[in-house]
Amino acid sequence: xxxxxxxxRLSLNQRTTASWSLPDAIQxxxxxxLGAIGIWREQLAEVGLDEACRLVDESxxxxxxLCRGGFFTTADRTEAAAAEARNREAIDEAAALxxxxxxxxxxxxxxxxxxxxxxxxxATQAIERLVPYAHERRVNLGIEPMNPIYAADRGVISTLxxxxxxxxxxAPADVGxxxxxxxxxWEPGVAEQLQRGGQRIVSYQICDWITxxxxxxxxxxxxxxxxxxxxxxxxxxxxxxxxxxxxxxxIFNAELWAAPPAEVVDTMAGRYLELVQPYLAx
Amino acid sequence: xxxxxxxxRLSLNQRTTASWSLPDAIQxxxxxxLGAIGIWREQLAEVGLDEACRLVDESxxxxxxLCRGGFFTTADRTEAAAAEARNREAIDEAAALxxxxxxxxxxxxxxxxxxxxxxxxxATQAIERLVPYAHERRVNLGIEPMNPIYAADRGVISTLxxxxxxxxxxAPADVGxxxxxxxxxWEPGVAEQLQRGGQRIVSYQICDWITxxxxxxxxxxxxxxxxxxxxxxxxxxxxxxxxxxxxxxxIFNAELWAAPPAEVVDTMAGRYLELVQPYLAx
Numbered sequence: 001x002x003x004x005x006x007x008x009r010l011s012l013n014q015r016t017t018a019s020w021s022l023p024d025a026i027q028x029x030x031x032x033x034l035g036a037i038g039i040w041r042e043q044l045a046e047v048g049l050d051e052a053c054r055l056v057d058e059s060x061x062x063x064x065x066l067c068r069g070g071f072f073t074t075a076d077r078t079e080a081a082a083a084e085a086r087n088r089e090a091i092d093e094a095a096a097l098x099x100x101x102x103x104x105x106x107x108x109x110x111x112x113x114x115x116x117x118x119x120x121x122x123a124t125q126a127i128e129r130l131v132p133y134a135h136e137r138r139v140n141l142g143i144e145p146m147n148p149i150y151a152a153d154r155g156v157i158s159t160l161x162x163x164x165x166x167x168x169x170x171a172p173a174d175v176g177x178x179x180x181x182x183x184x185x186w187e188p189g190v191a192e193q194l195q196r197g198g199q200r201i202v203s204y205q206i207c208d209w210i211t212x213x214x215x216x217x218x219x220x221x222x223x224x225x226x227x228x229x230x231x232x233x234x235x236x237x238x239x240x241x242x243x244x245x246x247x248x249x250x251i252f253n254a255e256l257w258a259a260p261p262a263e264v265v266d267t268m269a270g271r272y273l274e275l276v277q278p279y280l281a282x
Numbered sequence: 283x284x285x286x287x288x289x290x291r292l293s294l295n296q297r298t299t300a301s302w303s304l305p306d307a308i309q310x311x312x313x314x315x316l317g318a319i320g321i322w323r324e325q326l327a328e329v330g331l332d333e334a335c336r337l338v339d340e341s342x343x344x345x346x347x348l349c350r351g352g353f354f355t356t357a358d359r360t361e362a363a364a365a366e367a368r369n370r371e372a373i374d375e376a377a378a379l380x381x382x383x384x385x386x387x388x389x390x391x392x393x394x395x396x397x398x399x400x401x402x403x404x405a406t407q408a409i410e411r412l413v414p415y416a417h418e419r420r421v422n423l424g425i426e427p428m429n430p431i432y433a434a435d436r437g438v439i440s441t442l443x444x445x446x447x448x449x450x451x452x453a454p455a456d457v458g459x460x461x462x463x464x465x466x467x468w469e470p471g472v473a474e475q476l477q478r479g480g481q482r483i484v485s486y487q488i489c490d491w492i493t494x495x496x497x498x499x500x501x502x503x504x505x506x507x508x509x510x511x512x513x514x515x516x517x518x519x520x521x522x523x524x525x526x527x528x529x530x531x532x533i534f535n536a537e538l539w540a541a542p543p544a545e546v547v548d549t550m551a552g553r554y555l556e557l558v559q560p561y562l563a564x
Contacts, residue, residue: 114512116468149431151468152510153493162470186398186433188444211435215497228434230396 004033009280010272011064013038013205013250017261022047024261026059032265036062036246038205039097041090053096063099064246065142065178065203066090071107072126073119073156080126087130094139100245101142101202102134103178108153119156124166127175135174142202143167144178147186149217160184160193167200176202179238180250182209182221185229191237198241206231206276207251214254221251224271235279247276286315291562292554293346295320295487295532299543304329306543308341314547318344318528320487321379323372335378345381346528347424347460347485348372353389354408355401355438362408369412376421382527383424383484384416385460390435401438406448409457417456424484425449426460429468431499442466442475449482458484461520462532464491464503467511473519480523488513488558489533496536503533506553517561529558 012029014020014037020028022043029037037056044052044066056063069090072083087104094102106123109116127141134141145163146155157163160177167175177200184190186209194201208227213220224231235247249268256264294311296302296319302310304325311319319338326334326348338345351372354365369386376384388405391398409423416423427445428437439445442459449457459482466472468491476483490509495502506513517529531550538546 109510114510115515116510116512120470147430148468149429149495152491158468159470165470186430186440188402188441188447209434213431213495213499217495217499228391228396228398230398233397 006273006277007033007269008035009246010034010269010277011036011038011062011246011248012265012268013065013067013248014040014043015067016249016251016256016268017264018257020261022052023055026055026061028262028265029061030059031262032269034061034269036064036248038065038067038248038250039063039099040067041093044093049093049096056097062246063097064248066094066097066099066102068103068105069141070104070123073107073122074110075113075118075122076110083126084129087126088133091130091134091137091139095137099139101140101176101178103142103144103203105144105146106155106157108150108156116151116156123156127166128169131170131174140176140202141174142176142178144180145183147183149220159187160190160197161187164193164197164200172200176200178203178205180205180207181229181231181234182207185209185234194237194241201238201241201243202245203248204238204243204245205248205250207249216254219252219254221253223251223253223256223267224249224275231275232279235276239279239281244281247272247280288555288559289315289551290317291528292316292551292559293318293320293344293528293530294547294550295347295349295530296322296325297349298531298533298538298550299546300539302543304334305337308337308343310544310547311343312341313544314551316343316551318346318530320347320349320530320532321345321381322349323375326375331375331378338379344528345379346530348376348379348381348384350385350387351423352386352405355389355405356392357395357400357404358392365408366411369408370415373412373416373419373421377419381421383422383458383460385424385426385485387426387428388437388439390432390438398433398438405438409448410451413452413456422458422484423456424458424460426462427465429465431502441469442472442479443469446475446479446482454482458482460485460487462487462489463511463513463516464489467491467516476519476523483520483523483525484527485530486520486525486527487530487532489531498536501534501536503535505533505535505538505549506531506557513557514561517558521561521563526563529554529562
């Protein structure tokens with residue numbers, strides 16, 4: 001297989017090359033021969049939805065995900081209504097872009113609130129309220145469990161098992177799960193949970209867990225191969241579920257953000273070809 | 283109940299007052315009216331086991347834990363033998379001190395090793411090899427699951443459920459679990475796992491999860507009440523299991539270490555009386 005063909009399932013998540021605008025990132029993906037892009041709403045807003053759709057169509061890229069919906073753990077009614085409105089808007093965008101999934105990050109504990117179970121329940125209820133709207137627009141809502149390092153301030157859904165417990169209340173076409181190696185690599189029994197997930201796995205995101213953790217824990221992610229995650233084994237487990245979607249590289253990392261984006265894409269493509277692509281099923 | 287009586291189950295883990303020697307810490311506990319102390323092997327070595335036993339006996343304090351055994355995930359035979367010898371020595375010390383448990387921290391992935399499952403299996407096998415030795419000396423081995431933030435470099439056993447899966451292979455008197463709020467507060471279904479743990483819970487350690495995480499993730503722990511953990515609810519869950527042991531405050535935190543230790547003990551006693559003690563069963 002040529003390198004170019006081998007990169008057909010690789011997707012660049014825009015956060016990996018944070019300094020690129022959406023047009024830059026689309027061009028960067030095309031130049032590198034990638035098959036897809038993971039789009040962030042912030043950069044989407046800069047060019048507008050219509051122009052973004054036009055650029056994506058022209059490029060021939062798939063949109064492997066739209067990031068992000070969610071952040072709906074608030075106990076305040078007005079804030080909850082605002083979060084729901086934001087999520088409906090995100091669903092509209094995901095539909096227009098024909099994104100494989102709208103990534104949902106639950107959000108953390110509201111300020112001063114220590115009731116984690118209640119926050120998890122509110123997140124579940126918020127998803128339930130969004131499903132009919134997403135269903136009508138054929139948008140899959142992808143629940144992303146987050147590493148417990150973020151349980152307090154970013155994502156109260158902490159394991160793939162927990163994300164699946166929620167997703168399984170709904171039809172697979174409506175609600176799936178986003179599997180990000182950074183978030184779930186440590187989870188006991190993760191291979192069994194992936195198997196359980198099966199067709200609900202709507203996004204496979206990759207980046208590494210590096211130590212020592214950088215000072216800003218939000219930027220603690222590393223390039224595949226720089227940390228502790230066993231990508232061949234994890235990728236085989238994902239492939240065994242029947243997953244045939246894109247593989248999206250999402251790395252929040254200050255050093256990478258300071259590097260020329262095209263070089264970062266080069267490096268990620270190289271690591272993907274070495275550590276991930278050979279272990280994906282065709 | 284007088285404050286003094288109310289503090290009878292409170293234990294100072296030596297890491298909370300890192301600048302105190304063992305004699306200092308014992309005196310600090312006595313002065314503050316605490317019932318117990320959690321001893322670290324490093325500070326124990328400074329005074330020697332015989333003198334430590336004498337000081338503890340004189341003080342009337344219970345030893346709620348000896349920290350730490352474990353660190354046995356190596357795949358190297360020579361290193362594994364050395365780890366086993368260190369752990370036997372720790373068991374001897376725990377027996378002499380009549381410690382409620384010897385805390386076992388599994389250890390992280392060996393350098394360059396990415397096989398988390400194999401490391402977890404080696405930790406389990408290492409525990410299995412220690413059990414007869416500990417049993418003869420009537421020492422309980424307390425498996426401490428660690429927050430996944432430490433899965434790579436400190437402790438590959440990541441959840442209370444996983445710790446119980448291992449502990450349940452052995453008699454409850456031989457192998458228990460250490461429940462530290464910092465490590466398991468986020469765990470989905472933790473109340474059910476505590477109930478499952480029952481008499482296997484041999485240590486209840488407390489400290490808070492604070493955000494933003496300090497730059498050094500090892501020192502990311504906070505005083506109870508300063509972070510996101512719901513101590514009343516968690517403590518009620520622990521009490522419902524029938525736990526009647528000590529409550530050990532173990533806080534690794536650079537700011538606390540810079541403060542006068544007696545003040546730290548004062549603060550922790552106050553927070554304990556407010557957030558924990560009222561929710562313990564008598």
